[in-house]
Amino acid sequence: MTTAASTAGLTPAEFLERATEGFRERLATLIASSGLPAAEPGALGERAGLVAAAGALWTEHAGPFLDTEGVMAVLDGVSKQAVSQRVRAGRLLALRTGSGQLVYPLWQFVDGGLLPGLPDVLEAAGLDPDRPATGWTVASWLATEDPDLGGAPRTLLAAGRLGPVLRAARDVRAELGADERAEAAG
Numbered sequence: 001m002t003t004a005a006s007t008a009g010l011t012p013a014e015f016l017e018r019a020t021e022g023f024r025e026r027l028a029t030l031i032a033s034s035g036l037p038a039a040e041p042g043a044l045g046e047r048a049g050l051v052a053a054a055g056a057l058w059t060e061h062a063g064p065f066l067d068t069e070g071v072m073a074v075l076d077g078v079s080k081q082a083v084s085q086r087v088r089a090g091r092l093l094a095l096r097t098g099s100g101q102l103v104y105p106l107w108q109f110v111d112g113g114l115l116p117g118l119p120d121v122l123e124a125a126g127l128d129p130d131r132p133a134t135g136w137t138v139a140s141w142l143a144t145e146d147p148d149l150g151g152a153p154r155t156l157l158a159a160g161r162l163g164p165v166l167r168a169a170r171d172v173r174a175e176l177g178a179d180e181r182a183e184a185a186g
Contacts, residue, residue: 062095062136062139062140062143065104065105067102068080068083068102068104070104071092071109074109074112075112075113076112087102087129090123090127090129091123092104092108092119093108093118093139093142095136095139105139107158108154115154116160116162121162121166124170125138125170125173126172126173126177128176134176137172138172138176141172142157149164149168153165153168
């Protein structure tokens, strides 16, 4: 995995050259084993660039991320089942990647536990563990500076300012349509 430390000191041209070489090597391996892709080569390259940039931008915005084993360690050795139970209950923010892996924003963990107030905020925001897009939406909202709040919601939570974040989370819930889905299901 590439980290910010491994790109430190690179010029944009050097970064582009390394990224292009990595893409070229991976694509050559795939072509050797599976033949030529059906996609037009220019379009394939554009999509690959967008996918690479999107992942890096999400990591920069809402990350860094831990995997499940990392969460188990941060939460003082809880079991994989306990992590899964917290996710299903909407008390731990887990994000499903395009490859199906669950990742967890590191900033939600403090002193061997969760950021105080986070489970209440996740509930108020309408986090639905069965709808992966809601996790990404809530994670993005929590990480984004909000002029009405005077900072990013996660920063306010870390400062102990739960009330304003809960009020703002209810707006997120309305945008996600959580209440309408609950009425339709009930």
